[in-house]
Amino acid sequence: MKPMSEYDTEAKVSAAESAALELAQTSNETRSDGLRAIADAILERESEILEANEKDVAEAEAMLEAGEYSQALVDRLKLDSTKLESIAEMVRSVADQEDPLGKTLAARELDQDLELYKVAVPIGVLGTVFESRPDALVQIxxxxxxxxxxxxxxxxxxxxxxxxxxxxxxEEVTADIADGWVQLIEAHAEVDAVLEMDEQIDLLMPRGSTEFVQYIQDNTKIPVLGHTEGICHVYVDDAADLEMATDIAFDAKVQYPAVCNAVETLLVHEQVAESFLPEMVEQYESADVEVRGDERTREIVDVNAATASDWETEYGDLIISVKVVEELPEAIDHVNTYGSKHTESIVTENADSAAKFMQSIDASSVFHNASTRFADGYRYGLGAEVGISTGKIHARGPVGLEGLTTTKYYLEGDGQLVATYAGDNPRPFTHEEFDGEWVPGTRSRN
Structure with missing residues (x-):
C-alpha cells in the first residue's frame, strides 16, 4: 500500500486538475471578484494572520541564535499591519489587471468560411515551491x-x-468559484510525489537555492520555470553622473538587501574610481554595509579584501563586493561571467555605452540609470509576479499573468474537408491574416 501522505497528495493534485478545467471557463468578473474577496478577508483577519506569523518569527529567531538561519531570512518572514495592507493592495491590483484569457492573438483565413484563431488560455495546473516570505503564497x-x-x-x-x-x-473565500483550485502541501515527501506527476501538473515554478532548483530540474519531467540566484551588478561608467550613481548603488543594496534583485557586486570604471569610491563607501558604511574590494579598490578606500568567491556569491544581506575595471568591455565580461542572468544596471550619460552594455549583457532585465530593485512584477505593472525567470523559453524576467498563459488554436469551418485541398487538383489555401476576435461558433469575417 502507498503511504497515506502520498494518497493525500494525489487527491490534492487530482482535485486541482478537475478544478482547472472548471476555472478555465469562469468569467473575468468572477475571478476578479474572488481576488477582491481575498484582499478583504486578509485585512479582516489581520490579528489571526499576525498571531500565526509571530509564532514563525519566534521560531526563526531561535534558529538565528543557533546559527541555523540568517537575519535576511528572518526579515523576509516578518509580517505587520503595513505589510498586510500592501499584500491586499497587490491582490486588488491583480484583480484590476486586464483579463489575460480569451485574447485573440492571431486570426487567419485558411479559405473562405474556414478561419483559424490563436487564443490565450490558462496553462492548467501549476506547482510552486517558494521561500520564507508568506506574501509569496498570496502573490502566486x-x-x-x-x-x-x-x-x-x-x-x-x-x-x-x-x-x-x-x-x-x-481557500475559504474562493471555494465556490472552482472548489479545489488551490492546494497546500507541506511535507518534503509531498514535493517528491508532485515531481512524478508530469501527466497532471503542467508547470513547476521553484523559488529557492541553486541546489534546490537544480534538484527539481533533475528529478522531474514537468517543465520548470524560475531562477536560482540573483547575482546582480551595477556598473558605474566613466561617463556617469556620480551623484546619481551613488544614489542608485545605495538603493540597489540597502533599500531591501534580502531580495533577489538587490545588487551584490559594484563595478567602477578606473577613470572615476578615485572620485566615486570614497563617498560611496562612506554611504554604505553609514548603513552598516560591509564592503569587500579587489586590490585596486583597496588602494583607494580602506575596505575588506574580496576573494574570488565573492564575485559568484548572492549575499542577500548588507554586504557588497566592489571591483575596479579598466573599461566597458571588462565590465560586460565580468557580468556575463559571474551574473545569474537576473538583473543588471549601467549608470552612464553616454548613450552609446549604455546601448553597448544593454545589448551585450545576457540577463532577463538590463537597466540604464536605474536601481536593480525595479526588477519586480508589481513595479513593471504586471500586478504581481510568481517569480523571475532567468531562462529564455516561454517566459523571461518577472512572470506575471501573461507568463501563466499558453495558446490554443480554434478552427471555425463550414464542412470543409482536407481532401478538397489535396490530390491532383487541390483547392489553394488563401492564408490571409485579418483583424478579428474569436467568438465560439461564429466566423468573424462574415
Missing part, C-alpha cells in the same frame, strides 16, 4: 486565480503557521 495564488490556473503551493517550513492561515483564507 492571486496570479494563478486571475489567469485561470489551479495551483499547488509549497511554502518553506519556517513560514508554516503563516502559510496555513493565508491558505485557509484564500
Amino acid at each position: 495564488a492571486a496570479l494563478s486565480l486571475k489567469s485561470g490556473n489551479s495551483v499547488i503551493l509549497k511554502g518553506g517550513s519556517e513560514a508554516l503557521h503563516s502559510n496555513r492561515v493565508l491558505y485557509d483564507i484564500i
Whole structure:
C-alpha cells in the first residue's frame, strides 16, 4: 500500500486538475471578484494572520541564535499591519489587471468560411515551491486565480503557521468559484510525489537555492520555470553622473538587501574610481554595509579584501563586493561571467555605452540609470509576479499573468474537408491574416 501522505497528495493534485478545467471557463468578473474577496478577508483577519506569523518569527529567531538561519531570512518572514495592507493592495491590483484569457492573438483565413484563431488560455495546473516570505503564497495564488490556473503551493517550513492561515483564507473565500483550485502541501515527501506527476501538473515554478532548483530540474519531467540566484551588478561608467550613481548603488543594496534583485557586486570604471569610491563607501558604511574590494579598490578606500568567491556569491544581506575595471568591455565580461542572468544596471550619460552594455549583457532585465530593485512584477505593472525567470523559453524576467498563459488554436469551418485541398487538383489555401476576435461558433469575417 502507498503511504497515506502520498494518497493525500494525489487527491490534492487530482482535485486541482478537475478544478482547472472548471476555472478555465469562469468569467473575468468572477475571478476578479474572488481576488477582491481575498484582499478583504486578509485585512479582516489581520490579528489571526499576525498571531500565526509571530509564532514563525519566534521560531526563526531561535534558529538565528543557533546559527541555523540568517537575519535576511528572518526579515523576509516578518509580517505587520503595513505589510498586510500592501499584500491586499497587490491582490486588488491583480484583480484590476486586464483579463489575460480569451485574447485573440492571431486570426487567419485558411479559405473562405474556414478561419483559424490563436487564443490565450490558462496553462492548467501549476506547482510552486517558494521561500520564507508568506506574501509569496498570496502573490502566486492571486496570479494563478486571475489567469485561470489551479495551483499547488509549497511554502518553506519556517513560514508554516503563516502559510496555513493565508491558505485557509484564500481557500475559504474562493471555494465556490472552482472548489479545489488551490492546494497546500507541506511535507518534503509531498514535493517528491508532485515531481512524478508530469501527466497532471503542467508547470513547476521553484523559488529557492541553486541546489534546490537544480534538484527539481533533475528529478522531474514537468517543465520548470524560475531562477536560482540573483547575482546582480551595477556598473558605474566613466561617463556617469556620480551623484546619481551613488544614489542608485545605495538603493540597489540597502533599500531591501534580502531580495533577489538587490545588487551584490559594484563595478567602477578606473577613470572615476578615485572620485566615486570614497563617498560611496562612506554611504554604505553609514548603513552598516560591509564592503569587500579587489586590490585596486583597496588602494583607494580602506575596505575588506574580496576573494574570488565573492564575485559568484548572492549575499542577500548588507554586504557588497566592489571591483575596479579598466573599461566597458571588462565590465560586460565580468557580468556575463559571474551574473545569474537576473538583473543588471549601467549608470552612464553616454548613450552609446549604455546601448553597448544593454545589448551585450545576457540577463532577463538590463537597466540604464536605474536601481536593480525595479526588477519586480508589481513595479513593471504586471500586478504581481510568481517569480523571475532567468531562462529564455516561454517566459523571461518577472512572470506575471501573461507568463501563466499558453495558446490554443480554434478552427471555425463550414464542412470543409482536407481532401478538397489535396490530390491532383487541390483547392489553394488563401492564408490571409485579418483583424478579428474569436467568438465560439461564429466566423468573424462574415
